[in-house]
Amino acid sequence: MLSFTSGVILPSSGTAKSTVAADSDHSDIEASFVREVDSSRVVEPEKKPRKRGRKPANGREEPLNHVEAERQRREKLNQRFYALRAVVPNVSKMDKASLLGDAISYIKELRLKLQSTESEKDELQKQVESLRDQRPPPDNQDLKSSNSSSTNSSQIEMEIEVKIIGWDAMIRIQCSKRNHPAARLMAALKELDLDVHHASVSVVNELMIQQATVKMGSRFYTQEQLRLALSNKVGDFR
Amino acid sequence: MLSFTSGVILPSSGTAKSTVAADSDHSDIEASFVREVDSSRVVEPEKKPRKRGRKPANGREEPLNHVEAERQRREKLNQRFYALRAVVPNVSKMDKASLLGDAISYIKELRLKLQSTESEKDELQKQVESLRDQRPPPDNQDLKSSNSSSTNSSQIEMEIEVKIIGWDAMIRIQCSKRNHPAARLMAALKELDLDVHHASVSVVNELMIQQATVKMGSRFYTQEQLRLALSNKVGDFR
DNA sequence: TGGGACACGTGATCC
DNA sequence: TGGATCACGTGTCCC
Numbered sequence: 001m002l003s004f005t006s007g008v009i010l011p012s013s014g015t016a017k018s019t020v021a022a023d024s025d026h027s028d029i030e031a032s033f034v035r036e037v038d039s040s041r042v043v044e045p046e047k048k049p050r051k052r053g054r055k056p057a058n059g060r061e062e063p064l065n066h067v068e069a070e071r072q073r074r075e076k077l078n079q080r081f082y083a084l085r086a087v088v089p090n091v092s093k094m095d096k097a098s099l100l101g102d103a104i105s106y107i108k109e110l111r112l113k114l115q116s117t118e119s120e121k122d123e124l125q126k127q128v129e130s131l132r133d134q135r136p137p138p139d140n141q142d143l144k145s146s147n148s149s150s151t152n153s154s155q156i157e158m159e160i161e162v163k164i165i166g167w168d169a170m171i172r173i174q175c176s177k178r179n180h181p182a183a184r185l186m187a188a189l190k191e192l193d194l195d196v197h198h199a200s201v202s203v204v205n206e207l208m209i210q211q212a213t214v215k216m217g218s219r220f221y222t223q224e225q226l227r228l229a230l231s232n233k234v235g236d237f238r
Numbered sequence: 239m240l241s242f243t244s245g246v247i248l249p250s251s252g253t254a255k256s257t258v259a260a261d262s263d264h265s266d267i268e269a270s271f272v273r274e275v276d277s278s279r280v281v282e283p284e285k286k287p288r289k290r291g292r293k294p295a296n297g298r299e300e301p302l303n304h305v306e307a308e309r310q311r312r313e314k315l316n317q318r319f320y321a322l323r324a325v326v327p328n329v330s331k332m333d334k335a336s337l338l339g340d341a342i343s344y345i346k347e348l349r350l351k352l353q354s355t356e357s358e359k360d361e362l363q364k365q366v367e368s369l370r371d372q373r374p375p376p377d378n379q380d381l382k383s384s385n386s387s388s389t390n391s392s393q394i395e396m397e398i399e400v401k402i403i404g405w406d407a408m409i410r411i412q413c414s415k416r417n418h419p420a421a422r423l424m425a426a427l428k429e430l431d432l433d434v435h436h437a438s439v440s441v442v443n444e445l446m447i448q449q450a451t452v453k454m455g456s457r458f459y460t461q462e463q464l465r466l467a468l469s470n471k472v473g474d475f476r
Numbered sequence: 477t478g479g480g481a482c483a484c485g486t487g488a489t490c491c
Numbered sequence: 492t493g494g495a496t497c498a499c500g501t502g503t504c505c506c
Contacts, residue, residue, distance in 0.1 A: 067485060069495070073335070074483070080338035087345045095481060097311070100318035103341060107325045110348040117355050124362035131369040182434050183424035190418040196446070199420060201437035208434070305500060307479070312498070333496060 158235050162227040167216045169194065169226060173234060177208035181234060185210050188233035192226070193217035396473050400465040405454045407432065407464060411472060415446035419472060423448055426471035430464070431455035 081099065085091055088103045158175035175181050182201050189196055189212070199212035221229070319337065323329055326341045396413035413419050420439050427434055427450070437450035459467070 063486080065494085066487095070485070070497095071483095073496070076335045077338070078483090080335050080342070083342050084338055087342055087349075097314045097318050097481095100315070100322055103345070104318070104321050104325055107341070107345060107348065110345065110352060111325075114348060114352045114355060117352060117359055121355055121359040121362060124359060124366055128362055128365050128369065131366065177433065180424065180428035180434070182437060183421075183428040186418065186421035186424040190421040195415065195441075196418070196420050196439050197441045199437070199439035201434050201450070203433075203435045212439070301501080303479080304502095308481090308500070309498095311481070316498090335496095 158231070160227050160231050160234075162223050162230065164221070164223045164226065167220070168197075169214050169216065169221070171210075171212045171214065171226075171230065173210045173230070175208060175234075176206055177203050178206075181208050182210060184234045184236075185212070185230070188230055189214060191233065192221070192229060193219065396469070398465055398469050398472075400461050400468065402459070402461045402464065405458070406435070407452050407454065407459070409448075409450045409452065409464075409468065411448045411468070413446060413472075415441050415444055419446055420448060422472045422474075423450070423468070426468055427452060429471065430459070430467060431457065 081096055084103055085099060088099070088106050091099055091102050094102070158173065158181075160174075161172040163170040171185075173181065173185060186196070186199075193216070194214040195217055197213045197215055199210065201211075202209045319334055322341055323337060326337070326344050329337055329340050332340070396411065396419075398412075399408075399410040401408045409423075411419070411423060424434070424437075431454070432452040433455055435451045435453055437448065439449075440447045
């Protein structure tokens, strides 16, 4: 098996450059015969620092390496071609050039499709958002994001105002509407044994404003005590 | 000018198949000599109708065509390679094999991305549809609520009124001011994932009147479902 | 018989 | 120098 070829090349002489020029002329070679190209191949001996002297000492150990390397390169390339065939649809048979062409248009097609799909997605996203006002559903726990100063562990940024008049207290809290601050305030009032006389809750955009008037029950709080207690209980996420 | 090569190939004998087989063995060839490969090349001697006799009447008019054709083929292929480089990102320089490899992974990447984008789109589509469907007074299902028997263990006397308009609900509760009903209502609203838009609490004598407007979060409740749930949660003394 | 497609060996060129 | 990559001409196979 294996064809063995015994290519004998001539020094090739001069420029060689890609001059597609009609190479004609080399009318050598016979059937299965070869010709040694005797060294007398002349051809412009100057110019182009060619290898000079013997370069084509052909059948030696070097060319073998070269040939083998080239073989591997070719094999690798063909492997890639094969792999490419596998990922491009509707490509079976066809020659390499067409395969490449198909791969190119396939890529373009994919990109186009992805682009349009993405914009459709964005469109839908906007629709969804507009449909549901701006609902931050159950974004419960975690998210203790930033609390700016206040030097407390898991606190939420919040404004609290407390005014005490006798046994009554007026409370105003302003904070993000997230995580049910109203529930936290009411629970706090319960824990502190403050009876609610009146309360109102309003939401403006992301902000919730709570206002309440309460009457102290079993014990008395100073303004600062109450403010701190509420700050801890309402501001605490957990 | 131009190198002329005189590749001389041997009939290659047998199958020729890609058997990379170590061709070794042919340690022949001398410097610029060639050898004809005598027919005694072992390897199955039959098979493969070779050209017989002279085929490579080389330097004739035929080869010119052949050479030219091959040239064009090569050029076309390289053109495609060039075009491929243009559509695959981050590929400049690199050899052909790597280019093909990159093109392949790029295609896979595009496909993957398109797939995920498409499924996200579908997801959003479903969301939009469900939002659209449920926006209008969804007096659809339910019916399974059934209540009648209000006989519950530790309930408080209480009036509850619920009105649902799309994803919003209006709630009015009237009950004794004792045991912090406001805290219970807010906790209930939190548990039911109802976002408070507005709420007010007023106390008249021993009676507390709570009024709230909420927006449903993750799930939809019918009027009766909501009324029952609130009744249980707020009315339960524990 | 002729043209298309491919693989091969080889020369050249670049780090 | 040597390894890696390319373009080329050629042999071969297949319609």
